[in-house]
Amino acid sequence: MQFDRRRLLTGVSATLAAGAAFHAGAQVLPPAGYATPAGTSPFAPDVYRARRAKLMEQLKTGVAVIYGANAVESSAPVASPFYQNGDFAWLTGIVDEPGAILVLAPAERTVKEWLLLPSRDTETERWNQERMPLGAMLEQRVGVQRVMRTSALGGLVTSLASRSKELRYLGPIGSANAPVSPVLELYGKVAQRVPGCAVRDDTGLLPRLRCVKEPRELEIMRKAMDATRAGHLAAMQQAKPGMSENELRFIVESAFRRAGGTGLAYDSIVGSGRNAASLHYATATGMVHGGELILIDAGASVGGYACDVTRTFPASGKFTPEQKVLYDLVLEAQTAAVSKLKAGAYLEDLSEAAKAVFRKAGRIDEFTHGLGHYVGLDVHDPGDTSQPIPAGSVITMEPGLYLQSANYGIRIEDLYLVTETGAERLSTGVPRTTQEIESFMARG
Ligand code: GLY
Ligand code: MN
Ligand code: MN
Numbered sequence: 001m002q003f004d005r006r007r008l009l010t011g012v013s014a015t016l017a018a019g020a021a022f023h024a025g026a027q028v029l030p031p032a033g034y035a036t037p038a039g040t041s042p043f044a045p046d047v048y049r050a051r052r053a054k055l056m057e058q059l060k061t062g063v064a065v066i067y068g069a070n071a072v073e074s075s076a077p078v079a080s081p082f083y084q085n086g087d088f089a090w091l092t093g094i095v096d097e098p099g100a101i102l103v104l105a106p107a108e109r110t111v112k113e114w115l116l117l118p119s120r121d122t123e124t125e126r127w128n129q130e131r132m133p134l135g136a137m138l139e140q141r142v143g144v145q146r147v148m149r150t151s152a153l154g155g156l157v158t159s160l161a162s163r164s165k166e167l168r169y170l171g172p173i174g175s176a177n178a179p180v181s182p183v184l185e186l187y188g189k190v191a192q193r194v195p196g197c198a199v200r201d202d203t204g205l206l207p208r209l210r211c212v213k214e215p216r217e218l219e220i221m222r223k224a225m226d227a228t229r230a231g232h233l234a235a236m237q238q239a240k241p242g243m244s245e246n247e248l249r250f251i252v253e254s255a256f257r258r259a260g261g262t263g264l265a266y267d268s269i270v271g272s273g274r275n276a277a278s279l280h281y282a283t284a285t286g287m288v289h290g291g292e293l294i295l296i297d298a299g300a301s302v303g304g305y306a307c308d309v310t311r312t313f314p315a316s317g318k319f320t321p322e323q324k325v326l327y328d329l330v331l332e333a334q335t336a337a338v339s340k341l342k343a344g345a346y347l348e349d350l351s352e353a354a355k356a357v358f359r360k361a362g363r364i365d366e367f368t369h370g371l372g373h374y375v376g377l378d379v380h381d382p383g384d385t386s387q388p389i390p391a392g393s394v395i396t397m398e399p400g401l402y403l404q405s406a407n408y409g410i411r412i413e414d415l416y417l418v419t420e421t422g423a424e425r426l427s428t429g430v431p432r433t434t435q436e437i438e439s440f441m442a443r444g
Contacts, residue, residue: 022137029137035130037100037117037142040093042220042303045143048093051209052113055091056106058205062166063157064104065183066091071098079128086378087170087206089304094142097131101150105160115144116153157186161194171203172382207382211374212392218417220305221376221394225415225426227261227300228307232430235270236441241290241315245270249284252298261300265307266379268298272315276409277402279369288315293323295409299379306379308396309427310413317441319434323408326363326401327434330410333357333399337371341416341423343391347372354399366401375415393418394426 022029032038040048055064068088072080084095092115094100101116120131132138139147148156161167167187174181184199191197213221234255239248249270256264267282275286276295288294292315299307312327314320319327333354340350351371358364374381375394389395395418400411412432416423431440 027133027135029133029135030130035132036096037094037132037138038096039141040143041095042305043093043216045093045141047216048091049143052091052102052104055205055209056104056112059104059106059168059202061107062105062164062168062200063160064168064170064202065153065157065186066102066104066170067182068092068094068100068102069098084304086210086376086382087172089377090206090210092142092144095304099150101153102144103153103156103160105164107164108160111145113144114146114148114156115142116148116150116156119149119151153186154189158190158193161190161197165194165197167191167197167199168202169199170206173203204384207384210376210381211383212390213376213394213417217305217376218394220303221307222426223260224265224300224302224305224307225309227256227259227302228265228298228309229427229429230259231255231261231298231300232296232309232311233440235294235296236311236313236431236437237444239288239294239313239315239441241288241292243288245272245275245284245286245288248288248294248296249298252296256298256300259300261302263301263304265299265301269296269310270298271295271409274404274407276312277404277407278409279400279402290316291320293319293327293408293410295411297411297413304377306375306377306381307427308375308379308398308413308415309430310398310400310411311430311432311437312410312412313431313437313441318438323410324434326408327410327412329357329361329363330399330401330412331433333367334397334412334414337397337399338414338416338423338425341389341395341397341418343418343420344388346388347385347395350397354397358399358401363401366403367399368402369398369400372396372398389418391418391420395423 021031066088069085074080082098089095099118103114105112187199231252235252238251249268269282270284271281272288272294273292275281293312294315295312297310299309336353336357337350340353354371358367372395374383395416396413398413402409414425414427416425431437
């Protein structure tokens with residue numbers, strides 16, 4: 001399903017060390033943990049330096065600009081939560097500074113990377129949090145060769161482009177209805193001023209790199225799965241008719257946190273009966289009635305890495321015969337798709353395998369969304385799904401059937417690590433067949 005909201009990247013900085021105020025020459029710097037950027041998260045700065053080096057190895061020439069997310073504008077006196085952009089988070093690990101910009105110039109002789117941060121504003125810092133001054137200490141914390149202020153952006157990019165004559169666009173490609181991205185706007189201005197300067201399309205590079213997970217990313221995603229599993233188990237155990245969807249959502253999300261989840265991968269979907277037939281029903285304002293199917297699509301995140309799991313189960317602990325037939329059909333569609341999942345497979349072929357099951361049963365019109373998507377720092381992680389699925393990627397398989405007029409929505413969503421020979425289901429340990437669900441719920 002389409003769902004591209006950025007999640008809050010939480011997690012303790014890998015570089016934090018408790019300590020007293022730090023003296024850098026005459027300047028007294030705030031102790032670690034008291035000013036942003038706190039460092040890089042969830043990994044140490046050298047991880048991000050290596051990722052940038054890998055990207056620059058592929059770029060070879062030119063200048064690339066990557067914008068971090070901006071703060072959410074609001075008139076409310078309390079600041080809204082900040083959601084970092086996935087590409088920027090993957091390349092820098094900076095998740096606590098809105099308005100940051102990364103500039104890469106791989107062909108430069110010595111300095112090839114710059115992190116630009118907005119200017120400090122002492123008045124705002126009295127309300128929110130202190131920010132680090134420029135200097136060696138800040139560069140050490142973030143592990144980028146040079147840290148400057150964003151006011152230097154125009155001059156820096158123009159002078160780099162006047163040497164390389166190439167502006168490398170890393171994407172993403174936005175819709176024609178959306179505003180032009182700030183990077184393309186900047187590139188347009190630079191190209192107008194630097195004769196012979198061209199914009200090159202490199203929108204495939206970052207998705208290809210991010211799609212294949214590093215072992216350390218998989219380790220953290222398994223932790224997110226431990227928390228996610230705990231939430232789904234708690235819900236299946238405690239759900240009962242008469243409960244509100246909102247209470248059930250609270251049960252799921254509390255269990256996520258108790259089991260080590262540091263955030264929500266997306267707004268939890270908890271819907272019973274007819275509400276479950278609305279794909280992204282996230283308001284949880286209804287009640288759970290006996291005889292209904294409850295659909296919970298919820299995932300914890302750890303260190304900013306998402307999980308995405310859906311389970312559908314009967315409020316009263318037992319499927320009716322009709323519900324069982326439909327549920328088994330969805331499971332059969334998922335099994336048909338997963339049997340074809342391995343490195344080199346095309347998502348389209350997997351999707352066709354799932355659709356064939358629904359078509360044969362005369363229910364194809366009730367399957368109204370995509371079969372799956374990549375997962376990582378973003379719950380809908382980048383990756384070109386028209387290309388073969390690579391080994392080391394993590395992908396969902398999530399067929400479903402939805403019929404509002406018949407009061408049901410059934411989705412079964414599991415997370416798979418793709419291997420050369422097949423796929424490992426990461427979302428193990430959450431009851432999935434009707435028999436597993438009924439016997440788990442009967443235990444009370
Ligand atoms: N939870 C959103 C999705 O399944 O894509
Ligand atoms: Mn999904
Ligand atoms: Mn989902």
